[in-house]
Amino acid sequence: MQTKFKLFAIFGDPVSHSISPLMHNYALKGLGIKGCYTRYRLTQPDNLKEKFLELKLNGVNVTVPHKEAAYLACDEVKGIAKEIKAVNTVINKNGKLIGYNTDAPGFFKSASSFGRVSNVLILGAGGTTKAIAAIYKENKIKTTILNRSKTRLEFFKKQGYKTYTWDEFEPGFYDLVINATSAGLSDRKLPAPKKLLESVFSRSRYAIDVIYNQDTPFLKMAAKYNLKTKDGSQMLLYQGVYAFDLFFNMEYSEKQILHFMKKAF
């Protein structure tokens, strides 16, 4: 039987830097699937559904700054994506767009190699923090949010998280400290004042920066304090594996998808 060619894409703006096409194309080729994964610079997020259908896509991933727009564009949203109102994976089910968030389980899987944690501190209060915090909450792990400014903390406060700005912070003991800010992405900034981080790192065991393929100032400083560290590459890898699972309705083994996707790094 002739199988139909499948087409996937990543929507974002900008989108040229994304390595998702490389990851997914390695998996498609490695698994012998007739299909292609491309990138599409979406400048008008209001058109997300129309573009998806017009380009006859089977599935998309959505990156910055369109995850909230993708949530609104979907006919149905499932799992954690519903809670955080951000979608990074969309599939087409009989003409209906179904949205998911695989950043959250992707991060959780990546962090699981450190073993069980019971107390987590997240730096930043943006979209990525929403995803990470939600999955720790779901797993009943104590989660504190620390952000530079107050406004974005309101969302987390309402949901019952312990929240602090830098000025109010009273450090506790944390198993894991996560940088989910964009400090260190295109600059050499720490995500919080040095003194504050000193007090955090001297009482913590593990540190993860969601920024990938970079030894950020945050990770460098954490290593100095003998924390075990990890960047955001595995998070990116696993969110891709889980998205691929959704694209193909769990038809392929995660071990195999992972094997091929890893080649992109």
Ligand SMILES: NC(=O)c1ccc[n+]([C@@H]2O[C@H](COP(=O)([O-])OP(=O)(O)OC[C@H]3O[C@@H](n4cnc5c(N)ncnc54)[C@H](OP(=O)(O)O)[C@@H]3O)[C@@H](O)[C@H]2O)c1
């Ligand atoms: N590895 C992966 O798979 C993956 C997936 C998704 C995102 N990411 C990364 O996650 C990071 C955050 O993305 P996002 O979409 O959550 O961003 P966002 O929604 O724009 O939120 C940015 C957050 O960072 C804080 N911030 C920005 N610059 C800062 C600085 N110099 N010092 C301290 N805090 C600062 C902001 O604080 P204010 O509220 O005070 O402005 C805000 O809380 C980015 O670096 C992105 O590349 C990685």
